[in-house]
Amino acid sequence: MISGAMRGKGLGDALAKHLLKAENDEVIFLAPRGLGSPDLIGQIRELVALSLGGRTDQPIYHAHVDPEIEISDNAGARRRWWALFEREFRLASQPYCGAVHVKYGREHEHRVYGLVRRDGGVVDLAWDYARREKVSRIVEYEYGLAPVPSKHARAIARALREEGRADVADWLEAAGMLDIERPVAPLSPQERLIEERTGIALASVRAAALSAWHASEDGEGLRDALRERGLRLHAGRSGPVVFDEAGQARLLTRLIGAASKAADGQRVPAAAVRARLEDVSLTQAGEQADGRDHGKAVRAGATAAGDPVGFGSVGGAGGAGSGGSDRGPAIPDDGGRNAGRGDPLPAIRRLQGLGLVDLRALARRLRAFDQRRLALLDMERKRLGNGLATTDMWGVGRL
Incomplete structure (x- = not known):
């Protein structure tokens, strides 16, 4: 199934x-x-x-x-x-x-x-x-x-036994599903959607990033090699990110790590990528051709005030709070259940540090969100009519 x-x-x-x-x-x-x-x-x-x-x-x-x-x-x-x-x-x-x-x-x-x-x-x-x-x-x-291999096979078998379906758990165990190497999908559902939208295969971006890694010896060389392959290097919240030709942000450490793992079985550590770029001053997305930077320059791997991964890529490829492919970080305001309840300054500083392109994209999205929300509220009011005081949130009458 x-x-x-x-x-x-x-x-x-x-x-x-x-x-x-x-x-x-x-x-x-x-x-x-x-x-x-x-x-x-x-x-x-x-x-x-x-x-x-x-x-x-x-x-x-x-x-x-x-x-x-x-x-x-x-x-x-x-x-x-x-x-x-x-x-x-x-x-x-x-x-x-x-x-x-x-x-x-x-x-x-x-x-x-x-x-x-x-x-x-x-x-x-x-x-x-x-x-x-x-x-x-x-x-x-x-x-x-026959059972389909799953990386969750052990957890599934344990849950089945707890729920009284030992017959299915025994079937999985007899087929050797609990001992096989855990399969890994080549793409996540989000990555597949990004490929469909942009028309750019993630595998080709990974290969380009790995090629740039092998073609360079220092940070500036890596940046130049990435640029030659159509990838623009910028600062991200959890490390350096690159933007492809469609404006999609991708975490560089994940690109190089995944490509090297697929190529020869040995993953290039994220620490090695950050170390090579340690002395390179990276800027946030939004720098114009005349060299004027609308964001703050930071060292590679340092926290950027305006993260293109967290606020969507240039041109609106992503949404506010949406992550890029390669599972880039997308946790706004430090994430967690207490997000927004503590110190607001980190969020304010990130907003203040956004480049002009990202600010305009964010403003467009917020305006569209407000219009959709108002339209839905108006539709719900019309549906319920004057019965708001006598119905629950589903429009069902209360006793």
């Missing part, structure tokens, strides 16, 4: 348009649960509107499942998977909508769930990848398939 999931804000109609893609041979709409809108775009907008009283800014959970071709009862396998999935994440009472895609004679199913509960709490998605893998292993076992 192949599954995937992504959590998001749900603002805009991009997700609905993705589910309606004409590239599929057929799109079959699912009967929604807990929603009244007649079409998929309206249903997702309704899910977002219903979440406005919740304690999260990512209330939408998009999941999909694709049964193996060896399973003849595709629809039955999907029903079983979703039943186990909803039980695992306690989603059985949550509203959802979705569609079944038919492509090349095979069917796979997408569902979009609202994560905010009636009381304003949020569905717990901790360790969602491993938990979805557990659900898939159960279905594979029940349909007589």
Whole structure:
């Protein structure tokens, strides 16, 4: 069973348009649960509107499942998977909508769930990848398939035994899944999306960074070698970052480390990359061609006042608080549950240190966010009418 999931804000109609893609041979709409809108775009907008009283800014959970071709009862396998999935994440009472895609004679199913509960709490998605893998292993076992290798195999087997499914755990152990080398995906879901958006393969950026590393002997040489390969070197929050031709920020230490590991099995340590650039004065993104820098020059590896990875790349390739590929850091205001509750000066200094390009991009995003939020609030007010005082956040009448 192949599954995937992504959590998001749900603002805009991009997700609905993705589910309606004409590239599929057929799109079959699912009967929604807990929603009244007649079409998929309206249903997702309704899910977002219903979440406005919740304690999260990512209330939408998009999941999909694709049964193996060896399973003849595709629809039955999907029903079983979703039943186990909803039980695992306690989603059985949550509203959802979705569609079944038919492509090349095979069917796979997408569902979009609202994560905010009636009381304003949020569905717990901790360790969602491993938990979805557990659900898939159960279905594979029940349909007589061989188990799929997973890096979470030991944790899955332990959880299965605790939940009384020793039969599935024994099946995994007998197949040797607990002892095989843990597989590593070549790209994360975020990296795949970035590749689709920019048209630039991450592997090619990694190869260019490693080539520049081998072609240089010092920091200035590395910067020049990167520039020759279309990569601009700047300061980042947790080390030097490079911008590719599409303006996507990537952490240099991760690029070189991953490329060297794939090339000869020996990873170039991040410390070695930072050491080579130790005496190089790096600037933040936003320096103009005349040499005037809109940010502060810092040493490589030092904390930058305005991090292009954290605030989105030049030209708006990323969003406020969104990380770049290669899992670059994206934790605003020092992150954690207490973010924003302590000293505001670090955040203020980062904002003050942003270059002109990043400031304009951030301002555009904030203005768009305000308009979308006001539109959703207005839609919710119209839907509830004068019943705000007698209904809960879902529009259901109180006793």
